[in-house]
Amino acid sequence: MKKILFSLLLMLAAAAQAEPVVVVSANSGLDALTQDEVRQIFNGQTRRVSGASVKPLDLPSRGRARDNFYQQVLGKSAEQMKSYWARMIFTGRGMPPREVSSEQEMVLLVGSNRNFVGYLDAALVTPDLKVVYRP
């Protein structure tokens, strides 16, 4: 019995870890985003959603949470995103999202500015944040 419980817990923990959610500040006017909107925001194709100005933030590169997010929501690997941004940067069509230094910084920044849109492990969401998309 103990064993089963333990493995269930492990599975739950793994599931929680593998699930990045998209967050905005609790004061943001946004309540929910569609997958297409999330893609457009993180591809730099739009800066405005439902009349609200949005600025995406990225977790540090080479991190598992970031790779998970791009794989699950945009279907792209880190290399594929890098190649995409090379196309944007060197043609003046856009810059990749600002990169925060840690998940704590993501929580603080998104919580403090209603324009920021970030993503996080669901377990790290605080009352300052509002989940607007779950993959």
Next chain:
Amino acid sequence: MKKVLSVMLGTLLSAGPVWAQTPEGDVQQRLRDYEQRLEQLEKQQFDNTLSDAADRIRINGFLSAGMSRAEVDTTSGSASYIDGASDKWSHDSLTRAGVQFNAELSDRAEAVVQLFASGDDEFNAELQWAYLDYQVSDSVSMKAGRIVAPFYMHSQYIDVGYAYPWASLPAEVYQLAPVKTMEAVEASWRFTSGPVSHRLSGFWGSSTVDGGERVANAQFQADDLSGVNFTSYWRNWTARAAYTAADVSVSQQDLQGALGFPPAVLGLSFDDVYTYFAGVGLQYDDGSWFFSAEKARLDFGNWYPSSESGYVTVGKYLGKWMPMVTWAEVTPRDLDSSLPAALNNGLAEQQKSWTGGLRYSLTDSIALKGEVSYYYDFSDSDVTTSGFFFTDGGQLEDDHATVIRLSADLVF
């Protein structure tokens, strides 16, 4: 172990008289205060980093180191391909590097300068991009200065090898109009309609274009160079349509170089000729399959041969590897049959090709690529050409040739 812990705890407790003597509620209150102050400090720090000077200037660069070789039989002398590949391994033609500085001038204005040098041009650094970007609103931006012309889908980042999976973009489309930079103003508008996002841009400017070796480096002066291009993105699909027009002139002297005889003999001239470039493209990339196809037309409104070209590429991502295959073609259109056949043969573009390529990602910012291209059908019933191969006087022995390319592309 437990003992050690309790000893340590004991020492800690006895070393902290303040903690020991203050009532518990007080300590908690203090802790809360400290936490609040810490959080405030952290926030301030983050706010500062966001507006930091280091953040206002961003530096990005790209580099490609490549080599290529052409297998082509000639009756005499040697031949080289339009991208520089010749019968000996050459390292110059595919080797190039660039550094770009983006300086934020204000919330809305940005200055962008890109220095570029290539082996093709003996590594003389030149300004490829130098423009001021002004963000009129969240969806509209204006650029003014020196920018790379956006004729075809991948034109604007043709030098950034890392940005695309080919070692070299299909010459049939991308070498057709060797226009690169222009001095122009461009306005672009981004908008979305449901799940589809769009980018519409228009520009107006001028440029001088070097026609390349095949036309003895004749200078094509393009005035009133103006165009619109419209790109739509939906999930993994990108569709693009572009139309660019210009009034093109070539001096009689340069024309003589290109033709090999004084143009006046045939009463030919090239003044303010309405010329257009039109292209449509479709791309699909779901991270597992890659597909890209384009069709393009370069049309001179006079006796100069026009061309139509296109390519189709399919690639498959297999972990770090990506094999791909490309078919491409360029054919002449609207040949002026009243002109001598030799003239049309010399200026018309006719070629087909199959290219097999393999890309390997060494790291998330370095890609290694290898490519073999087989070029054929330089001649048909209308024209006899040497495709995009240039000979130093001799003739091609066969109606086909092969080029091998290897490159390492990176961004930083």
